[in-house]
Amino acid sequence: MIKAVVFDFDGLIMDTETFEYYSFRDLLQDYGLELPFQLYSSRIGGHVDSFDPYRYLQERCAEPLDRELLRELRREKFAALFANEHARPGVEDYLCEAKEAGLLIGLASSAPKDWVVPLLDKLRLTSYFGCIRTFENATRVKPDPELYLQVLQFFDIAPQEAVAFEDSPNGALAAKRAGMRCVIVPNELTRGLTFPEVDLRLNSMRDLSLNTMIRLLEQA
Structure with missing residues (x-):
């Protein structure tokens, strides 16, 4: 019986990942360079040090670059792209359904708190979550299962009693390594990536109600 739902954040609740990639892509284009998505994709949903776009840029430029200035320029590009973003379709519906059903609701993110x-807070969704675990809580972030295991421990439930919602291969791998069911909802950036074996794939949380989705998982 499923007792809890656990959400990723970046790319799943808000599609921050797509705009972060675009902001790095645009920064490198200012220097006449392309940003290879195959290299960049290794950092999606996992540790940002797995690929460093700033280092990649510096290694291909003859002159020394001011990394802090690059960071500031990149953040400005991101802010302009991301200014009007909201939660992805169906996210708040799932949270409302979960709350009404009496399910435990957690969040496990490799990003900083x-x-x-x-x-x-901006989305007015914080109050839904009974447990939030982020980068600072773990010695190893996704694809390591530690963040998910911490949420399960906090709720005092077994892995098979929880469903993880993810948008990236690193996140899905973390959930499956934790022994959980995993539903993926890829975003614009991740829909073409190769995912590990998961329990269900949705184009949007509006494809199925949460209750229907849980029923399908429990009958499988």
């Missing part, structure tokens, strides 16, 4: 929580 000072990034995740202010955005949840």
